[in-house]
Amino acid sequence: MAEPLEPGRIVTGGAPGETARDAVLARIRAVAVPPPAAIPRDYLTSLSPDVDILERFAERVADYRALVHRATSGNLAATVAEALKGRGARSLVIPAGLPADWLIGLGPGIERQSDDPPLTYGQLDAIDAVITGCAVAIAETGTIVLDAGPGQGRRALSLLPDRHVCVVRAEQVVGEVAEALARLDPHRPLTWISGPSATSDIELDRVEGVHGPRNLDVVIVG
Amino acid sequence: MSGSPAGREPLPTFAGTPPFPEAARTALADEQLRRNLRHATTTIRTKRGRAVAERPDWEALRLAGAAIKDDVIARWPELLTQLEANVTAAGGIVHWARDGAEANAIVAGIVRAAGATEVVKVKSMTTQEIELNEALAREGIEAWETDLAELIVQLGRDLPSHILVPAIHRNRDEIRDIFRAEMGAAGRPAPADLSNEPRELAEAARLHLREKFLRAKVAISGANFAIAETGTVMVVESEGNGRMCLTLPETLVTVMGIEKLLPTWRDLEVFLQLLPRSSTAERMNPYTSMWTGVTPGDGPQAFHLVLLDNGRTDVLLDEVGRQALRCIKCSACLNVCPVYERVGGRAYGSPYPGPIGAILTPQLRGIARHPVDEQTASLPYASSLCGACFEVCPVRIDIPEVLIQLRTQVVRQHGWRARTFGEEPVAMRALSTAFANPGRLDLAERVAGGAGRVVGRRGRIGRLPLPGLLGAWFRRRDLPAPARTSFRRWWRSRSSRGES
Numbered sequence: 001m002a003e004p005l006e007p008g009r010i011v012t013g014g015a016p017g018e019t020a021r022d023a024v025l026a027r028i029r030a031v032a033v034p035p036p037a038a039i040p041r042d043y044l045t046s047l048s049p050d051v052d053i054l055e056r057f058a059e060r061v062a063d064y065r066a067l068v069h070r071a072t073s074g075n076l077a078a079t080v081a082e083a084l085k086g087r088g089a090r091s092l093v094i095p096a097g098l099p100a101d102w103l104i105g106l107g108p109g110i111e112r113q114s115d116d117p118p119l120t121y122g123q124l125d126a127i128d129a130v131i132t133g134c135a136v137a138i139a140e141t142g143t144i145v146l147d148a149g150p151g152q153g154r155r156a157l158s159l160l161p162d163r164h165v166c167v168v169r170a171e172q173v174v175g176e177v178a179e180a181l182a183r184l185d186p187h188r189p190l191t192w193i194s195g196p197s198a199t200s201d202i203e204l205d206r207v208e209g210v211h212g213p214r215n216l217d218v219v220i221v222g
Numbered sequence: 223m224s225g226s227p228a229g230r231e232p233l234p235t236f237a238g239t240p241p242f243p244e245a246a247r248t249a250l251a252d253e254q255l256r257r258n259l260r261h262a263t264t265t266i267r268t269k270r271g272r273a274v275a276e277r278p279d280w281e282a283l284r285l286a287g288a289a290i291k292d293d294v295i296a297r298w299p300e301l302l303t304q305l306e307a308n309v310t311a312a313g314g315i316v317h318w319a320r321d322g323a324e325a326n327a328i329v330a331g332i333v334r335a336a337g338a339t340e341v342v343k344v345k346s347m348t349t350q351e352i353e354l355n356e357a358l359a360r361e362g363i364e365a366w367e368t369d370l371a372e373l374i375v376q377l378g379r380d381l382p383s384h385i386l387v388p389a390i391h392r393n394r395d396e397i398r399d400i401f402r403a404e405m406g407a408a409g410r411p412a413p414a415d416l417s418n419e420p421r422e423l424a425e426a427a428r429l430h431l432r433e434k435f436l437r438a439k440v441a442i443s444g445a446n447f448a449i450a451e452t453g454t455v456m457v458v459e460s461e462g463n464g465r466m467c468l469t470l471p472e473t474l475v476t477v478m479g480i481e482k483l484l485p486t487w488r489d490l491e492v493f494l495q496l497l498p499r500s501s502t503a504e505r506m507n508p509y510t511s512m513w514t515g516v517t518p519g520d521g522p523q524a525f526h527l528v529l530l531d532n533g534r535t536d537v538l539l540d541e542v543g544r545q546a547l548r549c550i551k552c553s554a555c556l557n558v559c560p561v562y563e564r565v566g567g568r569a570y571g572s573p574y575p576g577p578i579g580a581i582l583t584p585q586l587r588g589i590a591r592h593p594v595d596e597q598t599a600s601l602p603y604a605s606s607l608c609g610a611c612f613e614v615c616p617v618r619i620d621i622p623e624v625l626i627q628l629r630t631q632v633v634r635q636h637g638w639r640a641r642t643f644g645e646e647p648v649a650m651r652a653l654s655t656a657f658a659n660p661g662r663l664d665l666a667e668r669v670a671g672g673a674g675r676v677v678g679r680r681g682r683i684g685r686l687p688l689p690g691l692l693g694a695w696f697r698r699r700d701l702p703a704p705a706r707t708s709f710r711r712w713w714r715s716r717s718s719r720g721e722s
Binding site for chain 2: 122
């Protein structure tokens with residue numbers, strides 16, 4: 001790699017041969033900062049047992065103006081088909097590892113595309129919808145978290161199509177952010193999604209949908 | 223002309239902003255600006271109140287957040303090198319930059335090595351601070367801002383006025399006019415019949431930027447947090463422009479202030495509560511992306527992390543002022559500040575406006591080490607010390623305390639010249655002279671008590687045509703009239719009656 005790209009090798013000013021890294025660390029080490037006495041962690045890390053977690057999750061997702069569907073394992077395929085139809089989707093990209101029985105309700109009106117071999121970004125941009133599972137979901141904040149695992153695919157899949165249908169199994173829903181973090185692997189690429197893409201940049205008037213999927217359907221199973 | 227992505231006039235910078243009182247006077251004369259700001263700050267303030275009230279443990283979260291950030295700077299070298307090791311182990315390349323010029327040169331080198339002449343950018347305070355876009359333009363590299371508000375600011379050849387909503391000084395008609403006039407020169411033009419409806423304006427931005435996302439080879443972002451323990455870097459956002467930049471290009475460069483560290487993965491359970499509720503006043507922002515180095519087959523295959531000092535180690539020098547390093551750039555303090563609400567962000571002369579800007583900018587510019595210029599020295603006076611900023615700060619930065627500390631520094635450095643940007647230091651010195659000598663205090667109180675008897679009919683002292691220091695003080699404020707009898711006189715009369 002070219003000279004300027006090597007870490008810590010750029011030298012401007014300072015002692016001869018001193019790297020920026022050495023200089024910055026030396027400046028910090030020149031000042032002794034006492035550590036805090038303790039880090040108090042007296043905040044809540046789970047919801048009260050009286051809270052119906054699935055109910056709370058459904059309510060909080062709906063607050064973001066996403067569409068929430070409750071399903072059972074018996075009618076999941078029909079619910080998925082209905083959600084896609086409701087959004088007018090005519091083409092659908094399917095990530096590797098997505099359970100085949102989620103899709104048995106789809107009619108012939110929807111063209112299915114696999115991402116194996118990987119589609120180009122141009123191809124993905126032309127597809128109407130994506131369906132994924134998730135890694136974990138958080139009731140308190142109405143959040144779903146994708147970790148690019150089986151049934152979720154690489155990050156671009158849930159980004160370029162304008163409609164995202166996400167299936168969440170009951171056992172994947174936790175109460176608080178703290179519980180979600182404990183279940184996640186930080187070494188995987190993670191996307192936390194709380195409702196559809198949104199902006200309030202124009203006179204603080206909220207508009208759902210700028211660059212990410214403008215339509216989010218969350219199907220809760222169980 | 224260089225300096226502009228569309229090859230026309232140069233982009234404006236904050237350089238040359240006059241000292242705060244003068245900049246504020248100009249801003250105050252702008253009725254439209256004041257109306258837009260009042261609407262914006264009132265709306266976000268109310269929403270934030272609701273989002274915070276929902277957490278019975280808010281104070282516990284704030285205490286944890288402040289302590290975690292204090293722990294970061296107490297163990298700064300250890301945590302920075304831990305982050306470096308973990309990012310490197312996960313396939314990223316870590317660079318260090320002492321200042322903005324060094325960081326800009328590193329980024330330009332990476333962009334050139336990737337064979338790119340343009341980059342897409344995620345909204346980033348840090349890259350604004352180092353004027354990266356201007357530096358890239360000088361190298362012939364076009365930098366496209368992709369956050370809707372940043373796009374409005376960039377296309378309008380304008381300066382941001384708020385950390386969270388940088389185009390808050392613009393109304394929908396102005397935005398429509400900017401899009402119609404400027405989008406064509408930068409890429410896909412706006413539809414000819416574009417209306418002023420926010421939904422249509424957002425759609426125009428979507429179409430305009432989509433072609434840039436799909437063809438960009440390099441993206442540049444900042445970072446909200448980076449986890450030393452795992453090497454994970456993250457960006458919070460709303461629109462999805464961040465996800466586009468962080469996912470589609472081959473090469474990703476993240477420029478991060480060295481204070482953006484968190485020690486452990488678990489610490490996010492605090493900061494993912496504090497930040498969205500304080501910033502956009504939501505339970506959670508629409509999108510948060512987290513990545514650790516490079517993932518084969520998913521997202522950028524080259525990841526560069528630039529660790530930027532640029533004055534942060536100077537902030538460390540001041541024992542009181544260093545709490546500013548806790549800042550997570552949520553902008554809650556802007557929305558509650560009576561001064562910010564009236565003058566807006568651009569009067570502060572830096573990308574960091576409002577109360578946090580008033581304490582951060584002077585420190586980043588080295589006030590702890592050497593005298594600063596007059597504009598910088600005027601910033602600690604851009605406050606009425608009402609304390610609302612501390613009340614809302616999610617990491618409990620005592621901004622009034624730091625303001626007073628910095629005022630002391632300014633007076634020490636500038637002495638009597640301080641009256642050009644604020645009369646308080648002068649008046650405060652007069653006050654300290656009076657307090658140092660009981661005879662003088664007695665005289666001063668009697669003079670003030672007399673003044674109260676003359677003009678204090680409604681219990682207030684308004685604008686007095688007084689000469690000298692007292693007049694300078696009253697030019698900017700009115701005060702409750704002082705008591706007719708001074709404390710010292712009253713005490714003496716009590717004592718002489720034998721009541722002590």
